[in-house]
Amino acid sequence: MPDVMIEVADLGIEFYRSRRRNLSLREMVLMGRNTAPKETFWALRHVNFTVGHGEAVGLVGSNGTGKSTLLKTIAGVLIPDEGHARVNEGVAPLIELTGGFLGELSARENIYLTAGLHGLSREQVDERFDDIVDFAGPQVREGLEMPFRHFSSGMQVRLGFAVITTLDEPIILVDEVLAVGDVAFKEKCYKRMEELLSQNKTLFLVSHSENDLRRFCTRGIYLRRGELVADGPMDAVLGQYRRESAGS
Structure with missing residues (x-):
């Protein structure tokens, strides 16, 4: 084993x-x-x-x-x-992808918050930010400053998957x-x-x-x-x- x-x-x-x-x-x-x-x-x-x-x-x-x-x-x-x-x-948990995201925060703020809670420094998130957003798609990029709660469920899942799968766990x-x-x-x-x-x-x-x-x-x-x-x-x-x- x-x-x-x-x-x-x-x-x-x-x-x-x-x-x-x-x-x-x-x-x-x-x-x-x-x-x-x-x-x-x-x-x-x-x-x-x-x-x-x-x-x-x-x-x-x-x-x-x-x-x-x-x-x-x-x-x-x-x-x-x-x-x-x-x-x-x-552990990188792809379970409830949007469970840790806060609806009142922007998508940008949620990226830094969620990645930070999983142990990434701000500098590490800076380095991966464009890759995260590119993976999530153009609609997410256009709405980066929008409150997360205004995203469609599909956009929320895209962003959640993009953030969690960029972790080093x-x-x-x-x-x-x-x-x-x-x-x-x-x-x-x-x-x-x-x-x-x-x-x-x-x-x-x-x-x-x-x-x-x-x-x-x-x-x-x-x-x-x-x-x-x-x-x-x-x-x-x-x-x-x-x-x-x-x-x-």
């Missing part, structure tokens, strides 16, 4: 089935307690695997089986209820972001991903696209109802997933 970049050990994440809400004043007077259901379920349970340096791993499974939850736990967005998920190097976490945008932009994203992988970066990809999984990943991990049921060559794992999906 190459140097371990991601270690997931006996991982468990427990959620409430309903969003627990704060009591309103009326509820406090009439009922005196929160009546929201308290039933829980395990989104992930007893998940174990490691990812080595330079590996490209694709995560497969049906909707609601815990794929995005696992990715967010690895990214540090969620805290496990059991076990742990550790990364031994920095050795681990890339990707959650379905390659499915967005028009055909030309998708191909730009594919080429950028291939450039990153050619630099021996470690990839952890969530996707429903078998073409994308085969294009970028050599190893597959299959989640079913929050449990890891297969870990092996990408083609073999996709075959098992397809057979079980057809029989369900």
Whole structure:
């Protein structure tokens, strides 16, 4: 096994089935307690695997089986209820691309803010600024001084992808972001991903696209109802997933 970049050990994440809400004043007077259901379920349970340096791993499974939850736990967005998920190097999270952008700030300001939060100095952002904007496209360049909230959703995603993929982090976490945008932009994203992988970066990809999984990943991990049921060559794992999906 190459140097371990991601270690997931006996991982468990427990959620409430309903969003627990704060009591309103009326509820406090009439009922005196929160009546929201308290039933829980395990989104992930007893998940174990490691990812080595330079590996490209694709995560497969049906909707609601815990794929995005696992990715967010690895990214540090969620805290496990059991076990742990550790990364031994920095992470570039292509998960919710525009989540860290502030709507009232301009696109230019958001580039510096987001890249800075991921560890780039102002001088480093200066050096990469034109490449970021060129990748995001001419509409983004024309709107650099515009508040980010006035961008279309497509423009927001373009800028988010351009910023995150310019980071120097050795681990890339990707959650379905390659499915967005028009055909030309998708191909730009594919080429950028291939450039990153050619630099021996470690990839952890969530996707429903078998073409994308085969294009970028050599190893597959299959989640079913929050449990890891297969870990092996990408083609073999996709075959098992397809057979079980057809029989369900």
